[in-house]
Amino acid sequence: MSVARGSVVQGNFNALTRSGTAFVGIAVNATDATKTDIKRSTDSGATFTNVVTATAFPLRNLSASSSTIIAVGDSGFISRSTNAGLNWTDLSTAEAPPVGPLKDVASSSATFWVTVGQTNAGKLAAEWSSDGGATWSAATSIPNVSGTLRAVTYDATKARWCAVGTDLTLTTAVVITSTDGQAWTPATITAPNGTTALNDVASDASGHLLAVGDNGLILSSSDGGLNFTAQTIPGDLVTENLTSVVYSSTSGTFTAGGQDLVQITATTSGAPTVSQAPVPGGGDINTLIVDGSGQVVVSGTDINLTATVTLGSLTATYDGTPKSATATTNPTGLTVAFTYDGSSTAPTNAGSYAVVGTITGSSYTGSANGTLVIAKANQTISFTGPADQGFTSSAITLSATATSNLAVSFSIVSGPATVNGSTLTLTGAGTVVVQAAQAGNSNYNAATSINQTFVVAANFESWRLANFTAPELADANVSGPNAVFGADGLSNLVKYALGLAPKTDAAAGLPQVAVANGEWVFTYTRPTSITDVTYAVEVSTNLSAWSTTGVTHELVSSVGGVDTWRARYAVSSASTAFFRLVVTH
Incomplete structure:
Protein backbone atom coordinates (compact mmCIF):
# COMPACT_ATOMS: atom_id res chain seq x y z
CA MET A 1 0.00 0.00 0.00
CA SER A 2 1.11 3.52 -0.72
CA VAL A 3 -0.03 6.34 1.55
CA ALA A 4 -0.17 9.90 0.29
CA ARG A 5 -1.88 13.14 1.21
CA GLY A 6 -2.34 16.71 0.02
CA SER A 7 -1.02 19.80 1.69
CA VAL A 8 -4.39 20.75 3.22
CA VAL A 9 -5.13 17.33 4.70
CA GLN A 10 -3.86 18.76 7.97
CA GLY A 11 -6.95 21.01 7.84
CA ASN A 12 -9.10 18.45 9.69
CA PHE A 13 -10.92 16.88 6.75
CA ASN A 14 -14.01 14.98 7.88
CA ALA A 15 -14.39 13.20 4.55
CA LEU A 16 -12.90 12.91 1.08
CA THR A 17 -14.20 11.56 -2.20
CA ARG A 18 -12.99 11.44 -5.79
CA SER A 19 -14.91 12.47 -8.89
CA GLY A 20 -12.85 11.86 -12.00
CA THR A 21 -9.52 13.55 -11.35
CA ALA A 22 -10.89 15.87 -8.68
CA PHE A 23 -10.60 15.32 -4.94
CA VAL A 24 -13.47 16.89 -2.97
CA GLY A 25 -13.46 17.07 0.80
CA ILE A 26 -15.32 18.37 3.83
CA ALA A 27 -13.12 20.33 6.22
CA VAL A 28 -13.65 22.25 9.42
CA ASN A 29 -14.07 25.96 8.75
CA ALA A 30 -10.86 27.83 9.55
CA THR A 31 -12.54 30.54 11.65
CA ASP A 32 -15.56 28.73 13.11
CA ALA A 33 -15.02 25.14 14.19
CA THR A 34 -18.81 24.57 14.30
CA LYS A 35 -19.05 25.04 10.55
CA THR A 36 -17.63 23.20 7.57
CA ASP A 37 -16.24 24.09 4.16
CA ILE A 38 -16.26 22.14 0.92
CA LYS A 39 -12.82 22.05 -0.68
CA ARG A 40 -11.71 20.80 -4.07
CA SER A 41 -8.35 19.69 -5.51
CA THR A 42 -7.38 18.92 -9.09
CA ASP A 43 -3.75 17.99 -8.35
CA SER A 44 -4.23 14.70 -6.50
CA GLY A 45 -4.72 16.44 -3.18
CA ALA A 46 -1.57 18.53 -3.20
CA THR A 47 -3.56 21.77 -2.93
CA PHE A 48 -7.21 22.45 -2.14
CA THR A 49 -9.38 25.51 -2.72
CA ASN A 50 -12.69 26.37 -1.09
CA VAL A 51 -15.75 25.97 -3.30
CA VAL A 52 -18.23 26.45 -0.42
CA THR A 53 -17.36 28.31 2.77
CA ALA A 54 -19.35 27.82 5.99
CA THR A 55 -22.12 25.48 4.82
CA ALA A 56 -25.62 26.01 6.23
CA PHE A 57 -25.19 23.04 8.57
CA PRO A 58 -22.03 21.07 9.39
CA LEU A 59 -21.42 18.35 6.79
CA ARG A 60 -20.25 14.91 7.90
CA ASN A 61 -19.66 12.88 4.75
CA LEU A 62 -19.91 12.83 0.99
CA SER A 63 -19.75 10.40 -1.92
CA ALA A 64 -19.36 10.61 -5.69
CA SER A 65 -20.85 8.74 -8.62
CA SER A 66 -19.53 9.98 -11.93
CA SER A 67 -19.78 13.79 -11.78
CA THR A 68 -22.53 13.81 -9.14
CA ILE A 69 -21.46 14.33 -5.53
CA ILE A 70 -23.83 14.20 -2.55
CA ALA A 71 -22.77 15.65 0.82
CA VAL A 72 -24.76 15.03 4.03
CA GLY A 73 -24.60 16.44 7.54
CA ASP A 74 -26.34 17.64 10.66
CA SER A 75 -30.08 18.37 10.83
CA GLY A 76 -30.67 16.24 7.75
CA PHE A 77 -28.71 18.69 5.62
CA ILE A 78 -28.02 17.49 2.06
CA SER A 79 -26.05 19.38 -0.59
CA ARG A 80 -25.58 18.28 -4.21
CA SER A 81 -23.11 18.94 -7.03
CA THR A 82 -23.51 17.70 -10.59
CA ASN A 83 -20.19 19.00 -11.95
CA ALA A 84 -17.58 17.15 -9.89
CA GLY A 85 -17.79 19.50 -6.93
CA LEU A 86 -17.48 22.88 -8.61
CA ASN A 87 -21.00 24.12 -7.78
CA TRP A 88 -23.40 23.04 -5.03
CA THR A 89 -27.17 23.18 -4.37
CA ASP A 90 -28.66 22.73 -0.88
CA LEU A 91 -31.62 20.31 -0.65
CA SER A 92 -34.36 19.80 1.94
CA THR A 93 -34.95 16.47 3.63
CA ALA A 94 -38.18 14.53 3.24
CA GLU A 95 -37.84 12.76 6.57
CA ALA A 96 -40.83 12.93 8.93
CA PRO A 97 -40.35 13.39 11.77
CA PRO A 98 -37.39 15.60 10.80
CA VAL A 99 -34.18 13.67 10.52
CA GLY A 100 -31.25 14.43 12.74
CA PRO A 101 -27.60 14.14 11.74
CA LEU A 102 -26.83 12.24 8.54
CA LYS A 103 -23.52 10.37 8.75
CA ASP A 104 -22.87 8.78 5.35
CA VAL A 105 -24.11 8.55 1.79
CA ALA A 106 -23.53 6.04 -1.04
CA SER A 107 -24.84 5.19 -4.49
CA SER A 108 -25.59 2.09 -6.52
CA SER A 109 -25.65 4.12 -9.74
CA ALA A 110 -25.54 7.73 -10.84
CA THR A 111 -29.28 7.98 -10.10
CA PHE A 112 -29.93 5.89 -6.98
CA TRP A 113 -28.57 7.07 -3.63
CA VAL A 114 -28.94 6.18 0.04
CA THR A 115 -28.00 8.25 3.09
CA VAL A 116 -28.02 7.05 6.71
CA GLY A 117 -27.84 8.60 10.14
CA GLN A 118 -30.14 9.26 13.07
CA THR A 119 -33.57 10.80 13.57
CA ASN A 120 -34.18 13.66 15.91
CA ALA A 121 -35.77 11.07 18.19
CA GLY A 122 -32.48 9.18 18.39
CA LYS A 123 -33.50 6.27 16.17
CA LEU A 124 -31.83 4.72 13.13
CA ALA A 125 -32.55 6.72 9.98
CA ALA A 126 -32.19 6.11 6.23
CA GLU A 127 -33.30 8.05 3.14
CA TRP A 128 -33.16 7.25 -0.56
CA SER A 129 -33.21 9.07 -3.88
CA SER A 130 -33.86 7.68 -7.35
CA ASP A 131 -33.27 10.88 -9.32
CA GLY A 132 -29.58 11.44 -8.78
CA GLY A 133 -30.04 13.00 -5.35
CA ALA A 134 -32.38 15.78 -6.43
CA THR A 135 -35.23 14.64 -4.15
CA TRP A 136 -35.23 12.30 -1.16
CA SER A 137 -37.66 9.95 0.58
CA ALA A 138 -37.58 8.28 3.98
CA ALA A 139 -37.01 4.53 4.28
CA THR A 140 -40.27 2.58 4.23
CA SER A 141 -39.14 0.34 7.07
CA ILE A 142 -36.14 0.23 9.37
CA PRO A 143 -35.46 -1.52 12.71
CA ASN A 144 -36.73 0.55 15.64
CA VAL A 145 -33.39 0.84 17.40
CA SER A 146 -32.14 3.70 19.52
CA GLY A 147 -28.91 4.33 17.80
CA THR A 148 -27.17 5.83 14.84
CA LEU A 149 -26.01 4.56 11.47
CA ARG A 150 -22.52 5.79 10.64
CA ALA A 151 -21.80 4.23 7.24
CA VAL A 152 -23.47 2.66 4.23
CA THR A 153 -22.20 0.80 1.16
CA TYR A 154 -23.57 -1.08 -1.84
CA ASP A 155 -22.39 -4.44 -3.16
CA ALA A 156 -23.05 -4.66 -6.90
CA THR A 157 -22.68 -8.44 -7.21
CA LYS A 158 -25.18 -9.20 -4.45
CA ALA A 159 -27.30 -6.12 -5.29
CA ARG A 160 -27.51 -5.36 -1.60
CA TRP A 161 -27.15 -2.33 0.62
CA CYS A 162 -25.45 -2.56 4.00
CA ALA A 163 -25.43 0.07 6.75
CA VAL A 164 -23.52 -0.12 10.04
CA GLY A 165 -23.58 1.82 13.27
CA THR A 166 -24.23 1.62 17.00
CA ASP A 167 -27.06 0.49 19.23
CA LEU A 168 -26.85 3.26 21.81
CA THR A 169 -28.87 1.28 24.34
CA LEU A 170 -26.73 -1.85 24.21
CA THR A 171 -23.55 -0.07 23.05
CA THR A 172 -23.09 -2.79 20.48
CA ALA A 173 -22.78 -2.94 16.72
CA VAL A 174 -25.78 -2.50 14.45
CA VAL A 175 -25.78 -3.90 10.89
CA ILE A 176 -28.85 -3.65 8.64
CA THR A 177 -29.30 -4.62 4.98
CA SER A 178 -31.64 -3.79 2.12
CA THR A 179 -32.14 -4.86 -1.46
CA ASP A 180 -33.81 -1.62 -2.54
CA GLY A 181 -32.52 0.99 -0.09
CA GLN A 182 -36.04 1.48 1.24
CA ALA A 183 -36.88 -1.53 3.41
CA TRP A 184 -34.18 -2.53 5.91
CA THR A 185 -33.71 -5.65 8.04
CA PRO A 186 -31.06 -6.63 10.60
CA ALA A 187 -28.05 -8.68 9.50
CA THR A 188 -26.68 -11.57 11.53
CA ILE A 189 -23.48 -10.92 13.51
CA THR A 190 -21.37 -13.75 14.87
CA ALA A 191 -19.01 -12.32 17.46
CA PRO A 192 -18.22 -14.61 20.41
CA ASN A 193 -16.55 -11.80 22.33
CA GLY A 194 -19.26 -9.27 21.65
CA THR A 195 -19.14 -6.11 19.58
CA THR A 196 -18.60 -2.39 19.93
CA ALA A 197 -19.66 0.53 17.82
CA LEU A 198 -19.12 0.19 14.06
CA ASN A 199 -17.82 3.25 12.23
CA ASP A 200 -17.47 2.29 8.56
CA VAL A 201 -18.09 -0.44 6.01
CA ALA A 202 -16.73 -1.11 2.51
CA SER A 203 -17.48 -3.60 -0.27
CA ASP A 204 -15.32 -5.10 -3.00
CA ALA A 205 -18.43 -5.16 -5.26
CA SER A 206 -18.17 -8.97 -5.34
CA GLY A 207 -20.02 -9.89 -2.16
CA HIS A 208 -17.19 -9.31 0.32
CA LEU A 209 -17.67 -6.60 2.93
CA LEU A 210 -15.48 -5.38 5.75
CA ALA A 211 -16.84 -3.33 8.66
CA VAL A 212 -14.61 -1.67 11.27
CA GLY A 213 -15.26 -0.05 14.61
CA ASP A 214 -14.11 0.85 18.08
CA ASN A 215 -11.51 -1.13 20.00
CA GLY A 216 -10.22 -2.65 16.79
CA LEU A 217 -13.53 -4.34 15.91
CA ILE A 218 -13.40 -5.95 12.45
CA LEU A 219 -16.37 -7.80 10.93
CA SER A 220 -16.36 -9.50 7.54
CA SER A 221 -19.09 -10.77 5.25
CA SER A 222 -18.89 -12.89 2.12
CA ASP A 223 -22.59 -12.82 1.20
CA GLY A 224 -23.16 -9.16 0.51
CA GLY A 225 -23.83 -8.22 4.14
CA LEU A 226 -26.44 -10.73 5.31
CA ASN A 227 -24.02 -12.37 7.75
CA PHE A 228 -20.96 -10.91 9.46
CA THR A 229 -18.25 -12.67 11.44
CA ALA A 230 -15.77 -11.07 13.81
CA GLN A 231 -12.16 -11.35 12.67
CA THR A 232 -9.06 -12.00 14.74
CA ILE A 233 -7.73 -8.70 15.98
CA PRO A 234 -3.97 -8.05 16.02
CA GLY A 235 -2.95 -7.68 19.65
CA ASP A 236 -1.89 -4.04 19.57
CA LEU A 237 -5.13 -3.00 17.84
CA VAL A 238 -7.41 -3.97 20.74
CA THR A 239 -7.63 -0.42 22.10
CA GLU A 240 -7.52 1.39 18.76
CA ASN A 241 -10.67 2.79 17.22
CA LEU A 242 -10.87 2.11 13.48
CA THR A 243 -12.76 4.96 11.79
CA SER A 244 -12.53 4.33 8.05
CA VAL A 245 -12.19 1.47 5.57
CA VAL A 246 -11.85 1.43 1.77
CA TYR A 247 -11.36 -1.20 -0.92
CA SER A 248 -8.80 -0.88 -3.73
CA SER A 249 -9.54 -2.99 -6.79
CA THR A 250 -5.96 -2.35 -7.93
CA SER A 251 -4.39 -4.11 -4.96
CA GLY A 252 -7.40 -6.32 -4.18
CA THR A 253 -7.28 -5.40 -0.50
CA PHE A 254 -9.27 -3.52 2.10
CA THR A 255 -7.43 -0.83 4.02
CA ALA A 256 -8.64 0.56 7.33
CA GLY A 257 -7.31 3.33 9.51
CA GLY A 258 -7.99 5.01 12.80
CA GLN A 259 -6.36 6.41 15.87
CA ASP A 260 -2.62 7.03 15.85
CA LEU A 261 -2.46 6.22 12.14
CA VAL A 262 -3.09 2.53 12.75
CA GLN A 263 -3.58 0.83 9.40
CA ILE A 264 -4.87 -2.68 8.72
CA THR A 265 -5.23 -4.54 5.46
CA ALA A 266 -7.51 -7.48 4.69
CA THR A 267 -7.78 -9.76 1.69
CA THR A 268 -10.94 -11.60 0.68
CA SER A 269 -9.61 -14.55 -1.28
CA GLY A 270 -11.03 -17.42 0.73
CA ALA A 271 -11.33 -16.61 4.43
CA PRO A 272 -10.44 -12.96 5.14
CA THR A 273 -6.92 -12.43 6.40
CA VAL A 274 -6.27 -9.40 8.56
CA SER A 275 -2.82 -7.91 9.05
CA GLN A 276 -1.58 -4.75 10.68
CA ALA A 277 0.93 -2.23 9.31
CA PRO A 278 1.08 0.79 11.62
CA VAL A 279 1.86 3.98 9.74
CA PRO A 280 4.74 5.83 11.44
CA GLY A 281 3.79 9.26 12.64
CA GLY A 282 1.14 10.96 14.72
CA GLY A 283 -2.47 12.05 14.43
CA ASP A 284 -5.74 10.29 13.71
CA ILE A 285 -7.17 9.07 10.41
CA ASN A 286 -10.64 10.48 9.74
CA THR A 287 -11.22 9.07 6.29
CA LEU A 288 -9.62 7.13 3.45
CA ILE A 289 -10.29 7.18 -0.27
CA VAL A 290 -8.78 5.41 -3.27
CA ASP A 291 -7.36 7.58 -6.03
CA GLY A 292 -7.35 6.87 -9.76
CA SER A 293 -4.17 4.80 -9.55
CA GLY A 294 -5.50 2.57 -6.78
CA GLN A 295 -3.43 4.21 -4.04
CA VAL A 296 -5.04 4.97 -0.71
CA VAL A 297 -5.20 8.65 0.22
CA VAL A 298 -5.31 9.50 3.92
CA SER A 299 -7.11 12.42 5.52
CA GLY A 300 -7.21 13.16 9.21
CA THR A 301 -6.54 15.35 12.19
CA ASP A 302 -3.02 16.72 12.72
CA ILE A 303 -1.51 13.96 10.64
CA ASN A 304 2.24 13.91 10.82
CA LEU A 305 3.48 10.98 8.81
CA THR A 306 7.06 9.92 9.23
CA LYS A 376 41.67 12.48 -3.56
CA ALA A 377 42.04 11.77 -7.25
CA ASN A 378 45.01 9.95 -8.73
CA GLN A 379 47.12 11.68 -11.34
CA THR A 380 49.71 10.69 -13.93
CA ILE A 381 52.67 12.48 -15.48
CA SER A 382 53.55 12.69 -19.16
CA PHE A 383 57.27 13.37 -19.56
CA THR A 384 59.49 12.97 -22.61
CA GLY A 385 63.13 13.43 -21.68
CA PRO A 386 65.85 15.10 -23.76
CA ALA A 387 67.27 13.08 -26.64
CA ASP A 388 70.81 11.73 -26.61
CA GLN A 389 73.11 14.57 -27.62
CA GLY A 390 76.56 15.97 -27.55
CA PHE A 391 77.58 18.19 -24.69
CA THR A 392 76.37 21.77 -24.91
CA SER A 393 76.70 24.71 -22.60
CA SER A 394 73.28 25.97 -23.71
CA ALA A 395 70.36 25.47 -21.32
CA ILE A 396 67.95 22.61 -22.03
CA THR A 397 64.27 23.27 -21.29
CA LEU A 398 62.38 20.35 -19.77
CA SER A 399 58.66 19.89 -20.32
CA ALA A 400 56.17 17.62 -18.53
CA THR A 401 52.47 17.74 -17.71
CA ALA A 402 50.27 16.14 -15.04
CA THR A 403 46.66 15.12 -15.55
CA SER A 404 45.87 17.25 -12.49
CA ASN A 405 47.19 20.33 -14.33
CA LEU A 406 49.43 20.92 -11.31
CA ALA A 407 53.02 22.04 -11.90
CA VAL A 408 55.59 19.29 -12.37
CA SER A 409 58.99 19.55 -10.66
CA PHE A 410 62.30 18.18 -11.97
CA SER A 411 65.40 16.79 -10.28
CA ILE A 412 68.61 15.09 -11.34
CA VAL A 413 68.79 11.52 -10.15
CA SER A 414 72.32 10.97 -11.47
CA GLY A 415 74.71 12.18 -14.11
CA PRO A 416 76.60 15.34 -15.10
CA ALA A 417 73.77 17.90 -14.98
CA THR A 418 72.00 20.37 -12.74
CA VAL A 419 68.39 21.57 -12.88
CA ASN A 420 66.74 24.78 -11.79
CA GLY A 421 62.99 24.79 -12.28
CA SER A 422 62.53 23.44 -15.78
CA THR A 423 66.01 24.45 -16.97
CA LEU A 424 68.62 21.70 -17.18
CA THR A 425 72.32 22.53 -17.49
CA LEU A 426 74.90 19.94 -18.51
CA THR A 427 78.13 19.79 -16.51
CA GLY A 428 79.92 17.19 -18.57
CA ALA A 429 79.59 14.09 -20.70
CA GLY A 430 77.95 10.91 -19.52
CA THR A 431 74.57 9.40 -18.74
CA VAL A 432 72.00 11.71 -17.16
CA VAL A 433 68.87 10.52 -15.33
CA VAL A 434 66.29 13.27 -14.78
CA GLN A 435 63.10 12.80 -12.76
CA ALA A 436 59.68 14.47 -13.15
CA ALA A 437 57.50 14.50 -10.02
CA GLN A 438 54.17 15.94 -8.82
CA ALA A 439 53.62 15.83 -5.06
CA GLY A 440 49.83 16.29 -5.17
CA ASN A 441 47.73 18.63 -3.06
CA SER A 442 44.52 18.60 -1.05
CA ASN A 443 42.61 17.15 -4.02
CA TYR A 444 45.21 14.94 -5.72
CA ASN A 445 47.42 12.12 -4.58
CA ALA A 446 51.10 12.30 -5.45
CA ALA A 447 51.81 11.06 -8.95
CA THR A 448 54.19 8.22 -9.68
CA SER A 449 57.48 9.86 -10.61
CA ILE A 450 58.81 9.41 -14.14
CA ASN A 451 62.56 8.99 -14.83
CA GLN A 452 64.04 9.66 -18.25
CA THR A 453 67.62 8.79 -19.23
CA PHE A 454 69.69 10.37 -21.97
CA VAL A 455 73.34 10.19 -22.97
CA VAL A 456 75.56 13.23 -23.30
CA ALA A 457 78.36 12.44 -25.73
CA ALA A 458 81.82 13.88 -25.09
CA ASN A 459 82.84 16.61 -27.56
CA PHE A 460 85.20 19.52 -27.82
CA GLU A 461 83.02 21.62 -25.51
CA SER A 462 82.98 18.98 -22.76
CA TRP A 463 86.77 18.55 -23.22
CA ARG A 464 87.29 22.29 -22.73
CA LEU A 465 85.00 22.28 -19.67
CA ALA A 466 86.96 19.42 -18.15
CA ASN A 467 90.40 20.93 -18.76
CA PHE A 468 90.11 24.69 -18.31
CA THR A 469 89.12 26.93 -15.46
CA ALA A 470 86.19 29.31 -15.66
CA PRO A 471 88.39 32.34 -16.40
CA GLU A 472 90.26 30.32 -19.03
CA LEU A 473 87.01 29.19 -20.60
CA ALA A 474 85.99 32.80 -20.89
CA ASP A 475 89.18 33.61 -22.85
CA ALA A 476 89.17 32.15 -26.37
CA ASN A 477 92.89 32.94 -26.69
CA VAL A 478 93.49 30.41 -23.96
CA SER A 479 90.80 27.76 -24.40
CA GLY A 480 89.53 28.37 -27.92
CA PRO A 481 89.98 25.73 -30.62
CA ASN A 482 92.84 27.55 -32.35
CA ALA A 483 94.59 28.68 -29.16
CA VAL A 484 97.99 27.14 -28.36
CA PHE A 485 98.37 26.72 -24.61
CA GLY A 486 101.81 25.09 -24.38
CA ALA A 487 105.21 25.23 -26.09
CA ASP A 488 104.56 22.25 -28.36
CA GLY A 489 102.81 24.45 -30.91
CA LEU A 490 99.69 22.27 -31.04
CA SER A 491 96.31 23.99 -30.96
CA ASN A 492 93.66 22.95 -28.46
CA LEU A 493 91.53 21.43 -31.23
CA VAL A 494 94.42 19.26 -32.46
CA LYS A 495 95.21 18.09 -28.96
CA TYR A 496 91.53 17.25 -28.42
CA ALA A 497 91.41 15.36 -31.72
CA LEU A 498 94.52 13.32 -30.82
CA GLY A 499 93.50 12.71 -27.21
CA LEU A 500 96.31 14.83 -25.77
CA ALA A 501 96.24 16.90 -22.58
CA PRO A 502 95.87 20.60 -23.44
CA LYS A 503 98.14 21.94 -20.75
CA THR A 504 100.96 19.43 -21.21
CA ASP A 505 103.50 19.72 -24.01
CA ALA A 506 103.12 16.67 -26.18
CA ALA A 507 106.07 14.30 -26.07
CA ALA A 508 104.25 11.21 -27.21
CA GLY A 509 101.14 10.34 -29.18
CA LEU A 510 102.17 12.47 -32.16
CA PRO A 511 101.89 11.26 -35.77
CA GLN A 512 104.80 9.23 -37.23
CA VAL A 513 106.10 9.01 -40.83
CA ALA A 514 107.88 6.00 -42.34
CA VAL A 515 108.55 4.26 -45.68
CA ALA A 516 107.32 0.74 -46.17
CA ASN A 517 106.66 -1.38 -49.20
CA GLY A 518 107.33 1.43 -51.61
CA GLU A 519 104.95 3.85 -49.86
CA TRP A 520 105.18 6.83 -47.61
CA VAL A 521 103.21 5.92 -44.46
CA PHE A 522 101.74 8.56 -42.12
CA THR A 523 100.41 6.96 -38.85
CA TYR A 524 98.50 8.61 -35.98
CA THR A 525 96.17 7.64 -33.14
CA ARG A 526 92.92 9.23 -31.99
CA PRO A 527 90.24 8.44 -29.35
CA THR A 528 87.46 6.19 -30.63
CA SER A 529 84.82 8.26 -28.78
CA ILE A 530 85.42 11.51 -30.64
CA THR A 531 82.70 12.06 -33.22
CA ASP A 532 82.43 15.83 -33.51
CA VAL A 533 85.56 16.40 -35.62
CA THR A 534 86.63 15.23 -39.05
CA TYR A 535 90.12 14.04 -39.89
CA ALA A 536 91.87 14.34 -43.23
CA VAL A 537 95.50 13.61 -44.24
CA GLU A 538 96.91 15.76 -46.98
CA VAL A 539 100.24 15.42 -48.80
CA SER A 540 102.51 18.01 -50.41
CA THR A 541 105.83 17.86 -52.20
CA ASN A 542 106.64 21.54 -51.74
CA LEU A 543 104.83 22.60 -48.56
CA SER A 544 102.77 24.92 -50.71
CA ALA A 545 100.20 22.86 -52.51
CA TRP A 546 98.37 20.31 -50.37
CA SER A 547 96.04 17.59 -51.58
CA THR A 548 94.45 14.29 -50.62
CA THR A 549 94.88 13.01 -54.16
CA GLY A 550 96.71 9.69 -54.15
CA VAL A 551 96.39 9.37 -50.38
CA THR A 552 94.82 6.25 -48.94
CA HIS A 553 93.42 7.06 -45.46
CA GLU A 554 92.45 3.96 -43.52
CA LEU A 555 91.72 2.55 -40.04
CA VAL A 556 94.35 0.09 -38.97
CA SER A 557 93.07 -0.99 -35.54
CA SER A 558 90.79 -0.05 -32.64
CA VAL A 559 92.01 -1.18 -29.24
CA GLY A 560 91.08 0.06 -25.77
CA GLY A 561 89.21 3.12 -27.00
CA VAL A 562 92.09 4.20 -29.27
CA ASP A 563 91.91 4.02 -33.07
CA THR A 564 95.09 3.75 -35.13
CA TRP A 565 94.87 5.32 -38.59
CA ARG A 566 97.37 5.55 -41.42
CA ALA A 567 97.69 7.40 -44.68
CA ARG A 568 99.65 5.79 -47.53
CA TYR A 569 101.19 7.60 -50.48
CA ALA A 570 103.29 5.88 -53.19
CA VAL A 571 107.02 6.71 -53.09
CA SER A 572 107.08 6.62 -56.87
CA SER A 573 104.82 9.65 -56.87
CA ALA A 574 107.45 11.89 -55.33
CA SER A 575 110.98 11.66 -54.04
CA THR A 576 110.04 13.95 -51.19
CA ALA A 577 106.67 14.03 -49.41
CA PHE A 578 105.28 16.13 -46.61
CA PHE A 579 102.18 15.03 -44.63
CA ARG A 580 99.80 17.04 -42.51
CA LEU A 581 96.74 16.09 -40.41
CA VAL A 582 93.80 18.45 -40.93
CA VAL A 583 91.26 18.48 -38.05
CA THR A 584 87.95 20.26 -38.59
CA HIS A 585 85.34 20.95 -35.86
Missing part, protein backbone atom coordinates in the same frame (compact mmCIF):
# COMPACT_ATOMS: atom_id res chain seq x y z
CA ALA A 307 9.12 8.35 6.49
CA THR A 308 12.49 6.69 6.43
CA VAL A 309 15.37 8.20 4.52
CA THR A 310 18.30 6.13 3.32
CA LEU A 311 21.31 8.05 2.09
CA GLY A 312 23.35 6.92 -0.89
CA SER A 313 26.25 8.05 -3.09
CA LEU A 314 28.33 8.83 0.00
CA THR A 315 31.65 8.01 -1.63
CA ALA A 316 33.13 9.84 -4.58
CA THR A 317 36.46 10.79 -6.09
CA TYR A 318 37.48 14.37 -6.75
CA ASP A 319 37.10 15.46 -10.37
CA GLY A 320 36.46 19.17 -10.00
CA THR A 321 32.66 18.88 -10.04
CA PRO A 322 30.25 19.04 -7.07
CA LYS A 323 29.42 15.71 -5.47
CA SER A 324 25.88 15.30 -4.18
CA ALA A 325 24.46 12.62 -1.94
CA THR A 326 21.34 10.75 -3.02
CA ALA A 327 18.49 9.33 -0.99
CA THR A 328 15.70 6.82 -1.21
CA THR A 329 12.59 7.15 0.90
CA ASN A 330 9.93 4.86 2.25
CA PRO A 331 7.36 5.59 1.00
CA THR A 332 9.11 6.21 -2.28
CA GLY A 333 9.22 9.38 -4.31
CA LEU A 334 9.55 11.94 -1.51
CA THR A 335 11.75 14.99 -2.01
CA VAL A 336 14.88 15.15 0.12
CA ALA A 337 17.02 18.24 0.68
CA PHE A 338 20.66 17.87 1.68
CA THR A 339 23.14 19.89 3.70
CA TYR A 340 26.88 19.32 3.74
CA ASP A 341 28.57 20.55 6.91
CA GLY A 342 25.54 22.80 7.25
CA SER A 343 25.63 24.20 3.71
CA SER A 344 23.11 23.43 1.00
CA THR A 345 25.87 23.61 -1.62
CA ALA A 346 27.27 20.24 -2.62
CA PRO A 347 31.03 20.09 -2.01
CA THR A 348 33.64 19.77 -4.73
CA ASN A 349 36.94 19.39 -2.89
CA ALA A 350 38.25 16.16 -1.40
CA GLY A 351 37.43 15.61 2.25
CA SER A 352 34.74 14.35 4.62
CA TYR A 353 31.44 16.19 4.95
CA ALA A 354 28.61 15.65 7.44
CA VAL A 355 25.48 15.04 5.36
CA VAL A 356 21.91 15.54 6.57
CA GLY A 357 19.09 14.51 4.23
CA THR A 358 15.69 15.93 5.23
CA ILE A 359 12.31 15.32 3.59
CA THR A 360 10.80 18.56 2.28
CA GLY A 361 7.72 19.71 0.44
CA SER A 362 5.33 17.04 1.72
CA SER A 363 3.41 16.03 4.80
CA TYR A 364 6.02 13.47 5.69
CA THR A 365 8.87 14.11 8.04
CA GLY A 366 12.11 12.24 8.21
CA SER A 367 15.83 12.68 7.97
CA ALA A 368 19.04 10.73 7.93
CA ASN A 369 22.64 11.55 8.75
CA GLY A 370 25.75 10.31 7.05
CA THR A 371 29.22 11.26 5.91
CA LEU A 372 30.11 12.05 2.32
CA VAL A 373 33.73 11.17 1.62
CA ILE A 374 35.32 12.65 -1.49
CA ALA A 375 38.62 10.86 -2.03
